[in-house]
Amino acid sequence: MTVPPLGHRFAVTGRPAGQETLDIGLAPVVVIALLASLAGWAMLALLERLLPRTAQRIWTITALAVLLISFAPLVAPGMDSATRLALAALHVAVAAVLIPAMTPATVRPAFTTFG
Known part of the structure; x- marks a missing residue:
């Protein structure tokens, strides 16, 4: 994937030295993000x-931990x-x-009736 404003492509070279370079394209980024969101939704x-x-508390803490681990x-x-x-x-x-988006908000009624 290329970052157009920067003109930089995402490339990762594995070990040992001389191993083929892995270009990270748009499709893997989208698929991984989708899988992560589905896993988060299922856990929630x-x-x-x-x-x-x-x-809510457990899910938010877990999501933040997963973010840190992803680095x-x-x-x-x-x-x-x-x-x-x-x-x-x-x-x-x-x-x-x-x-x-997935952190559950406080439950509120969808509408209020006056009567």
């Missing part, structure tokens, strides 16, 4: 069923600083959308 649904009083591969050798920074920004962007 399970928590709401099993632990309704603490589901671990970014410290491995084999990518330049621009790739690390761009991939970290992608992780944060996905979390910034998913965590608030």
Whole structure:
């Protein structure tokens, strides 16, 4: 995947040295983000069923922990600083959308009747 404003492509070189470079394209980024969101949604649904009083807190803490863990591969050798920074920004962007979107809000009635 290329970051158009920066003209930088995401490339990761594995170990041992000389191994083929892995270009990270748009499709894998979208698929991984979709799978992460589905896994988060499934976990939230399970928590709401099993632990309704603490589901929100447990899910939010778990989601933040998963975000922190997702940075671990970014410290491995084999990518330049621009790739690390761009991939970290992608992780944060996905979390910034998913965590608030899936954090259950306080239950409110859908409408109020006056009577």
